[in-house]
Amino acid sequence: MNPWIKLAAESGPGVNPPASQPPPPPxxxxxxxPPPxxxxxxxxxxxxxxxxxxxxxxxxxxxxFTVEGIQVAGEPDCAVENGQYVLPPDxxxxxxxxxxxxxxxxxxxxxxGAGVLGIVSAACALILGITGNRRYLKAVLGALVIALVxxxxxxxxxxxxxxx
Numbered sequence: 001m002n003p004w005i006k007l008a009a010e011s012g013p014g015v016n017p018p019a020s021q022p023p024p025p026p027x028x029x030x031x032x033x034p035p036p037x038x039x040x041x042x043x044x045x046x047x048x049x050x051x052x053x054x055x056x057x058x059x060x061x062x063x064x065f066t067v068e069g070i071q072v073a074g075e076p077d078c079a080v081e082n083g084q085y086v087l088p089p090d091x092x093x094x095x096x097x098x099x100x101x102x103x104x105x106x107x108x109x110x111x112x113g114a115g116v117l118g119i120v121s122a123a124c125a126l127i128l129g130i131t132g133n134r135r136y137l138k139a140v141l142g143a144l145v146i147a148l149v150x151x152x153x154x155x156x157x158x159x160x161x162x163x164x
Contacts, residue, residue, distance in 0.1 A: 042132040051140070052129035055122045058144070062118025065151055069111030072159060077101060098160035110154030117147035 043051075078085040078096035085098050097104050121143035128136040 041134050043128070043134050043137070048129045048132050050129075051125045054140075055125035055129060058118055058125070059122035062115050062122055062147065064115075065111055065118055065147070066115030069108045069115060069154070072097070072104065072111065073108040075104075075159075077104070099158070103157050104159050107154045107157050107159055110150045110157065114147045114150035114154060117143045117150065121147055 075095065075097045076088050076090075076093055078098050079088060080086070085096075087093065087096055121140050124136045124139040124143060127133070128140060
């Protein structure tokens with residue numbers, strides 16, 4: 001009778017015979033698998049410098065978008081007399097908005113929204129430039145695209161201005 005079968009019969013069910021060979025040695029550090037790629041990879045120095053330059057330039061443009069929206073909001077609406085638009089009687093006012101107040105407020109909202117998103121994009125670009133963390137790149141590009149679309153819509157709706 002085979003000694004292994006005899007040993008298995010004596011020890012009962014579920015017991016395996018002893019292994020005839022020792023377990024293999026653990027793998028050495030030279031053959032270890034490389035760590036998985038990190039999602040927070042750093043960008044190169046040239047891209048970081050470009051991000052800081054972008055942050056400064058687009059930050060200035062974003063402030064200009066916001067100031068333009070605030071300026072349009074402060075303009076008075078023109079009066080209509082005999083089917084003609086006329087300037088307000090106040091001599092300190094040298095221009096007024098001819099378009100409807102709905103388009104005025106839509107333009108103001110879109111321009112201020114574009115300015116705020118532009119500032120967010122510039123801030124994310126500045127963080128990208130300082131830290132080099134690549135995950136801010138999507139925020140920069142996303143906020144940039146949305147800000148430019150909002151600005152384009154605000155300008156295309158626009159308002160007509162009557163000047164003295």
